[in-house]
Amino acid sequence: MAEGKMSLPMARGAGETSRRDLWWLQPLAVFLGFSTFIGYSTWAAFQNDHYTYGSYISPFYSPALLYSPTQDAEKSKSRAHEKSSITRADEQKAHTFCGPKPAWWPGFLPFSAALLILPFPGLFRFTCYYYRGAYYKAFWADPINCGVGEPRKSYWGENSLPLILQNLHRYALYAALVFIVILAYDALQGFIFINDDGSKRFGVGVGSFVLVLNVCLLGSYTLGCHSMRHLIGGHRDELAKSKTQKKLYDCVTCLNGKHGMWAWFSLFWVGFSDVYVRLCSMGIWTDFRLL
Amino acid sequence: MTATAGTTQMVTLRIWRTDAQGGDGKFVDYQTPVSEGMVVLDAVHQVQATQANDLACRWNCKAGKCGSCSAEINGKPALMCMTQLAHVPTDQPIMIEPIRAFPTLKDLVTDVSWNYEVKKRIKPFQPRKPDAPDGTWRMDQADVDRVQEFRKCIECFLCQDVCHVLRDHHMHAEFIGPRFLVYTAALEMHPLDTADRLADLKDKDGIGLCNITKCCTKVCPEHITITDNAIIPLKERVVDEFYDPLSLLKRFFGGGKKT
Numbered sequence: 001m002a003e004g005k006m007s008l009p010m011a012r013g014a015g016e017t018s019r020r021d022l023w024w025l026q027p028l029a030v031f032l033g034f035s036t037f038i039g040y041s042t043w044a045a046f047q048n049d050h051y052t053y054g055s056y057i058s059p060f061y062s063p064a065l066l067y068s069p070t071q072d073a074e075k076s077k078s079r080a081h082e083k084s085s086i087t088r089a090d091e092q093k094a095h096t097f098c099g100p101k102p103a104w105w106p107g108f109l110p111f112s113a114a115l116l117i118l119p120f121p122g123l124f125r126f127t128c129y130y131y132r133g134a135y136y137k138a139f140w141a142d143p144i145n146c147g148v149g150e151p152r153k154s155y156w157g158e159n160s161l162p163l164i165l166q167n168l169h170r171y172a173l174y175a176a177l178v179f180i181v182i183l184a185y186d187a188l189q190g191f192i193f194i195n196d197d198g199s200k201r202f203g204v205g206v207g208s209f210v211l212v213l214n215v216c217l218l219g220s221y222t223l224g225c226h227s228m229r230h231l232i233g234g235h236r237d238e239l240a241k242s243k244t245q246k247k248l249y250d251c252v253t254c255l256n257g258k259h260g261m262w263a264w265f266s267l268f269w270v271g272f273s274d275v276y277v278r279l280c281s282m283g284i285w286t287d288f289r290l291l
Numbered sequence: 292m293t294a295t296a297g298t299t300q301m302v303t304l305r306i307w308r309t310d311a312q313g314g315d316g317k318f319v320d321y322q323t324p325v326s327e328g329m330v331v332l333d334a335v336h337q338v339q340a341t342q343a344n345d346l347a348c349r350w351n352c353k354a355g356k357c358g359s360c361s362a363e364i365n366g367k368p369a370l371m372c373m374t375q376l377a378h379v380p381t382d383q384p385i386m387i388e389p390i391r392a393f394p395t396l397k398d399l400v401t402d403v404s405w406n407y408e409v410k411k412r413i414k415p416f417q418p419r420k421p422d423a424p425d426g427t428w429r430m431d432q433a434d435v436d437r438v439q440e441f442r443k444c445i446e447c448f449l450c451q452d453v454c455h456v457l458r459d460h461h462m463h464a465e466f467i468g469p470r471f472l473v474y475t476a477a478l479e480m481h482p483l484d485t486a487d488r489l490a491d492l493k494d495k496d497g498i499g500l501c502n503i504t505k506c507c508t509k510v511c512p513e514h515i516t517i518t519d520n521a522i523i524p525l526k527e528r529v530v531d532e533f534y535d536p537l538s539l540l541k542r543f544f545g546g547g548k549k550t
Contacts, residue, residue: 017366157497157502240434
């Protein structure tokens with residue numbers, strides 16, 4: 001039958017369906033989950049304080065390229081070094097790669113070390129194939145769920161601006177891979193504790209495990225990315241010609257099979273890691289030392 | 292409540308009925324006894340035999356391999372022969388409708404011929420020159436396994452039905468649908484194939500219209516990982532060819548041949 005002459009059943013209206021299951025539950029859960037994370041991470045990114053606790057640094061603020069401590073941070077002693085005179089500002093400075101906020105920073109622009117780096121992992125998640133499928137449903141109802149009527153008649157897919165830019169997901173992946181290396185460094189630093197006299201010693205705190213688990217989950221999510229799978233070997237038709245490449249491809253494929261699960265676990269844990277460091281820094285939680 | 296072991300119970304089938312031209316559609320309720328082990332297709336056949344001899348229903352193998360009895364059962368695309376009544380709530384009428392992405396011919400039968408026309412447009416398999424003097428090729432089993440998954444497709448067109456681009460937006464002229472993206476993937480990723488279908492995928496087949504809802508994967512009775520193993524890898528190849536500035540640069544300097 002010629003395409004233009006098909007007499008198709010009328011498209012259903014928004015939310016119209018014959019489905020009897022709780023089809024609205026999944027998009028609602030995704031909507032609430034993402035909204036909670038976006039809300040919390042935005043709030044946390046604008047705080048510009050309580051993002052360090054001793055050798056721990058919140059993954060929202062790492063790498064801390066610049067610092068500009070709040071007045072409170074300059075006056076308050078670090079909770080990790082209560083017997084010394086180290087302030088939170090000193091702690092933040094110790095975690096910073098480049099130096100203080102430059103003098104030319106426009107006064108009207110709010111400053112936070114997190115705001116300089118969060119767009120990169122944010123973009124990685126925004127363009128992620130798993131998240132795209134999830135948020136098109138939960139936030140844009142396109143479709144709200146499988147076999148359920150849509151609110152809009154027009155549809156462009158990812159064929160035109162702005163969504164055509166989703167095709168550059170691999171560039172967000174490149175940035176995300178750099179972050180994994182930095183966060184792995186941070187996790188290792190989480191095992192080095194600074195004594196009140198300034199000397200360093202190996203130690204293990206609950207926070208050390210929090211940061212290690214964070215980098216493991218983020219690594220599983222990032223390395224299992226669909227673009228990674230393509231770049232590591234998926235682009236080849238005769239992949240088995242290179243045994244090493246085939247093995248790497250199989251590893252990425254293994255992670256990719258549960259990409260959605262890694263996406264959620266890593267999203268939750270990166271948020272929790274910030275909460276952990278923040279609450280320890282505020283003195284609300286105690287970082288129990290195991291060693 | 293579901294049909295359980297060792298019992299016979301009455302269930303109501305709410306079946307979509309049309310006139311002989313496929314118009315004037317409405318749901319009609321039929322009560323029929325069902326027993327352990329019956330599938331939805333059995334119940335429909337029972338209704339056809341005892342109450343509605345003119346009920347049109349396409350079927351063939353009753354084993355989930357011919358892809359003929361595709362329908363929507365309680366709003367979910369499924370094969371009627373593979374949907375056990377024990378897995379369907381029977382305390383309410385069971386709604387059975389034809390698939391919605393194609394024109395209804397009569398009752399539960401749809402005209403899926405559009406799919407066969409689409410298939411003809413896709414560049415066929417084009418193998419490289421034989422590897423051996425006797426005209427045979429050498430392939431690694433692992434490379435063949437990768438595309439073998441796609442060859443499980445029974446062309447039931449449930450994935451086409453659930454895809455909102457076809458079902459809700461009726462973009463049959465712009466988008467070939469998940470079934471034919473799987474078909475293209477089977478050809479494009481084949482270790483012997485030399486044809487290039489990437490420009491067609493981008494411009495004619497509308498791969499950019501897929502927004503990765505994974506609905507197609509969820510309904511596939513052969514459990515083909517349509518989105519992750521076929522559509523997304525094809526999208527990534529299209530990115531290589533048309534969107535990635537580094538790939539474009541690499542090709543400009545003579546790299547990036549098909550491997």
